[in-house]
Each structure stands twice: as structure tokens, then as C-alpha cells.
Amino acid sequence: xxxxxxxxxxxxxxxxxxxxxxxxxxxxxxxxxxxxxxxxxxxxxxxxxxxxxxxxxxxxxxxxxxxxxxxxxxxxxxxxxxxxxxxxxxxxxxxxxxxxxxxxxxxxxxxxxxxxxxxxxxxxxxxxxxxxxxxxxxxxxxxxxxxxxxxxxxxxxxxxxxxxxxxxxxxxxxxxxxxxxxxxxxxxxxxxxxxxxxxxxxxxxxxxxxxxxxxxxxxxxxxxxxxxxxxxxxxxxxxxxxxxxxxxxxxxxxxxxxxxxxxxxxxxxxxxxxxxxxxxxxxxxxxxxxxxxxxxxxxxxxxxxxxxxxxxxxxxxxxxxxxxxxxxxxxxxxxxxxxxxxxxxxxxxxxxxxxxxxxxxxxxxxxxxxxxxxxxxxxxxxxxxxxxxxxxxxxxxxxxxxxxxxxxxxxxxxxxxxxxxxxxxxxxxxxxxxxxxxxxxxxxxxxxxxxxxxxxxxxxxxxxxxxxxxxxxxxxxxxxxxxxxxxxxxxxxxxxxxxxxxxxxxxxxxxxx
Numbered sequence: 107x108x109x110x111x112x113x114x115x116x117x118x119x120x121x122x123x124x125x126x127x128x129x130x131x132x133x134x135x136x137x138x139x140x141x142x143x144x145x146x147x148x149x150x151x152x153x154x155x156x157x158x159x160x161x162x163x164x165x166x167x168x169x170x171x172x173x174x175x176x177x178x179x180x181x182x183x184x185x186x187x188x189x190x191x192x193x194x195x196x197x198x199x200x201x202x203x204x205x206x207x208x209x210x211x212x213x214x215x216x217x218x219x220x221x222x223x224x225x226x227x228x229x230x231x232x233x234x235x236x237x238x239x240x241x242x243x244x245x246x247x248x249x250x251x252x253x254x255x256x257x258x259x260x261x262x263x264x265x266x267x268x269x270x271x272x273x274x275x276x277x278x279x280x281x282x283x284x285x286x287x288x289x290x291x292x293x294x295x296x297x298x299x300x301x302x303x304x305x306x307x308x309x310x311x312x313x314x315x316x317x318x319x320x321x322x323x324x325x326x327x328x329x330x331x332x333x334x335x336x337x338x339x340x341x342x343x344x345x346x347x348x349x350x351x352x353x354x355x356x357x358x359x360x361x362x363x364x365x366x367x368x369x370x371x372x373x374x375x376x377x378x379x380x381x382x383x384x385x386x387x388x389x390x391x392x393x394x395x396x397x398x399x400x401x402x403x404x405x406x407x408x409x410x411x412x413x414x415x416x417x418x419x420x421x422x423x424x425x426x427x428x429x430x431x432x433x434x435x436x437x438x439x440x441x442x443x444x445x446x447x448x449x450x451x452x453x454x455x456x457x458x459x460x461x462x463x464x465x466x467x468x469x470x471x472x473x474x475x476x477x478x479x480x481x482x483x484x485x486x487x488x489x490x491x492x493x494x495x496x497x498x499x500x501x502x503x504x505x506x507x508x509x510x511x512x513x514x515x516x517x518x519x520x521x522x523x524x525x526x527x528x529x530x531x532x533x534x535x536x537x538x539x540x541x542x543x544x545x546x547x548x549x550x551x552x553x554x555x556x557x558x559x560x561x562x563x564x565x566x567x568x569x570x571x572x573x574x575x576x577x578x579x580x581x582x583x584x585x586x587x588x589x590x591x592x593x594x595x596x597x598x599x600x601x602x603x604x605x606x607x608x609x610x611x612x613x614x615x616x617x618x619x
Contacts, residue, residue: 306341371433528596573602
């Protein structure tokens with residue numbers, strides 16, 4: 107609870123972070139202002155702080171205790187007698203303290219017979235930038251940066267993972283590697299519901315899961331009210347586990363009856379937009395159109411919708427499309443019923459009710475549900491208490507599903523951190539995600555949940571270099587052209603979406619058996 111000042115703040119992207127005695131992040135300040143000074147206050151149990159500044163400005167920068175900037179004092183060195191710290195702190199400063207370098211991956215991994223699953227070393231090591239380590243697996247085939255798990259026999263094997271640093275053994279982790287036979291999926295009926303954020307809204311891993319299971323001879327139905335004609339799911343771009351599944355915080359909606367429809371509007375981000383007879387524009391969030399053209403749709407607004415928005419919504423009439431993409435140019439509707447943007451919230455009670463969702467939208471009962479949220483829930487600066495809250499949210503969702511659909515199995519898929527060569531505070535996000543994965547493991551690998559919940563470590567299986575979009579660039583006169591990866595947004599992988607499916611697929615196959 108001490109005030110500090112960073113001055114002069116004459117560049118963007120400065121920051122200051124405060125940590126406890128174990129160097130766990132407590133609070134963080136990020137500045138993009140130019141001119142003047144920046145003030146911050148440390149957390150109540152802060153012991154360490156770290157501030158970041160542009161190197162070309164560092165000789166004019168001052169970080170000091172107090173809420174008022176003082177005149178600049180040139181950088182210098184103090185001997186230990188001048189440092190106002192106790193002996194314990196000085197010992198910590200001088201000691202070669204542990205780095206925390208370790209492997210983070212579920213204690214049970216699932217693979218499918220004759221189907222390769224790759225684990226990328228960089229993805230699964232909890233480490234700082236300087237703490238590089240060497241990984242060795244006792245099963246599979248190693249390349250320079252990944253381990254290929256490809257087995258020709260369905261069986262369970264113990265696999266050792268050795269983590270070394272500078273010829274010293276840092277960690278030995280034993281996991282159970284379960285290889286299942288996907289041919290046993292033949293003739294099974296699989297109703298698959300994928301719930302998630304933009305990764306699910308895009309739909310590519312959902313489609314690939316269906317392709318993999320169908321190739322085994324299974325009869326697969328994708329469950330959901332969102333999609334683009336090629337797939338169905340429940341995906342919300344920018345969504346989190348709370349507003350996409352657990353609560354009504356995303357806003358209000360109206361469910362309307364539809365007649366004479368031929369092509370259902372696509373609902374992938376940003377969704378098809380339609381105007382009512384009063385000229386008000388709406389987004390179609392969910393739809394269920396039958397072969398005879400009848401059905402229902404959820405009409406709402408994408409970026410927050412309140413009840414007052416519907417004060418003048420006509421009780422019946424025609425919706426006219428104002429955007430491009432799949433969907434009839436006009437749609438006849440009637441009988442608006444109060445509902446919510448989140449389709450899992452019961453319109454009457456305003457509470458999470460997955461059975462009500464299935465009945466209301468005429469969906470088959472899923473026997474497999476995939477839940478995949480990570481990027482929007484876990485920021486690079488989220489605290490441990492924030493991560494624990496997300497785990498509690500997952501517990502709430504998982505237990506609700508199990509209570510209402512006791513025969514349904516659940517896969518919790520953890521998304522990758524984004525392309526490694528994009529500026530998304532990548533290392534700090536990775537540290538936070540891996541800390542969260544350890545919390546998930548402690549909870550859902552326990553006897554309470556392990557019979558019907560599996561963790562799919564999709565973060566471990568996506569190529570952070572080649573799994574994203576690419577383009578050809580000419581970095582200098584010495585090269586005609588080089589393919590650079592992650593020229594897109596760096597968040598949503600391209601081929602990496604298929605690698606996510608590679609990780610979820612054996613978890614589903616195991617749960618079905």
C-alpha cells in the first residue's frame with residue numbers, strides 16, 4: 107500500500123508489476139500515456155517490484171517511492187551497508203533462487219491408435235525467458251522441438267518426462283499414456299456439443315472432430331443453435347465461461363417464431379443483421395429452422411442488449427437483412443418471447459438450465475460436451491485468486507451438466523497462448539495459463555470428477571510457429587522471399603485448429619468407451 111512514481115513518462119508501453127515474497131504477481135500497471143509522470147500503489151503484501159521502460163529512454167527515467175516525482179538523480183551503485191533491506195532480503199538477492207522450471211501437462215494423456223499426437227516442448231514448460239530446459243520422453247519420437255506420440259497398439263503405458271537444465275535433473279514427471287482404439291467408435295451415435303469462445307465460433311476444430319469420428323464409422327450430430335450452415339455449436343467470439351454459459355450478463359433477447367424460411371441466417375461473429383419494420387437493427391444470435399421453413403430464432407444485439415431495446419419491437423412482422431452472407435433476405439416472424447443472449451439461460455427463471463435449452467431449441471441430448479475457454483478468461487495479469495475463480499466457474503458448469511445430464515461426458519480443452527512471434531505479452535500469458543492448468547488438474551483429475559471429465563491439453567499440441575497463418579515477406583536484399591508465420595491476428599490458429607481436434611479426439615474416444 108505504498109505510492110510510487112515513474113517519471114518522466116515520455117514513451118508508451120511502460121509498466122510496473124508488484125509481487126509477493128514468492129514472486130507471485132499481485133498487481134500490475136500498464137501505461138500508454140505520453141508526458142508527465144505515472145503513479146501507482148503497491149499491493150498490501152508486496153515485497154518485490156519490477157518496472158519496464160524503453161531502453162532508449164532509460165537514462166532519463168526515475169522510479170521512486172512517493173506520489174510526487176522529484177528531480178532526476180543519476181543511476182549509481184550502493185554497497186550492501188547502504189541498502190535499506192534486512193539480512194533475509196539481502197540473502198535472497200544474492201542466492202541462486204529456484205526458477206520454478208517444470209513441466210505442466212495432465213497426469214493422464216490420451217492418444218488414438220495410429221493417430222499422431224504431438225507435444226511441443228515450449229508449450230508445456232513453465233519457465234521464464236532465460237530458464238531454458240531440455241526435455242526427454244521415454245515414449246514416442248523426438249524432433250528438435252516436439253515429441254510425437256504415435257502408437258500402433260491400444261494399451262496403457264507409463265511415460266517418464268525428464269526435465270534437465272545445465273546437465274542437472276530439475277524434474278521427473280511420470281504420466282499415464284492411454285492409447286485407445288478408434289475403430290470401436292464404429293456405429294456409435296455421438297451427439298457432440300461444443301461450447302466456447304471465438305475458437306468455437308469459427309468452428310474449424312468442431313468440424314474436424316466430426317470428420318475424425320465419422321471416419322471411424324460413428325454417426326455424429328453436432329448440437330447447437332449457432333453456426334454458418336457447415337456446423338452447429340455454441341460459440342461466442344470474445345466470450346468467457348460466465349457470459350457464454352453460466353449467466354445472463356451478455357444481455358437480453360427475444361425468441362420469435364419463424365415461417366417460410368429457406369436459408370437460416372449464419373450466427374458466427376458478427377452474425378447476420380436484420381431490421382424490423384421500425385428500422386431498428388438486430389443480430390440473429392441463434393436459430394433452429396425445420397425442413398418445412400418453420401422454426402425459432404433469437405433476436406438480440408451483439409454488443410450488449412437491454413430490455414429497453416425491445417420497447418418498440420413489433421409483435422409480428424418481417425425482418426429484412428442488412429448484412430451479407432447466408433440467410434433469407436426477409437424473414438416472417440411472430441410471438442416474441444422474452445429470452446437471453448446466452449441460450450443456456452432459461453427465459454422464465456433467468457438461471458442456467460441446460461435441459462431447458464435442449465427442449466426449447468429442439469436439440470438432441472449430447473453424450474459428449476466440449477468446453478473450451480482460455481484466451482478471454484485468462485489475461486497476462488490475472489492474479490492467482492482470479493484463476494481460482496475461473497476454476498470455481500468450471501466446477502459450477504461441470505456439476506450443473508452432470509446433475510442434469512448424468513450420462514454425458516465432458517472434455518475441458520485448454521486453448522493455446524497465441525503465436526509465439528506476436529506481441530501478446532506471450533510469456534506472461536503462458537505462465538498464467540499453465541498455473542491455471544495446474545489448478546484444473548488438481549480439481550478435475552480427482553476421484554470426484556475423473557470418471558466423466560477429461561482435460562484435453564490443446565495448448566500443448568498446437569504448433570506456435572507453423573500452426574498460424576503465413577505470408578511471404580522479403581526481410582532484406584539477401585532474400586527473395588521468406589515465409590513468415592502469424593501474419594493474421596496471432597490468436598486464432600489456422601492448421602492449429604486441426605491440432606486442437608487431434609488433442610480432443612482421443613479424449614472423446616476414451617470417454618465413449
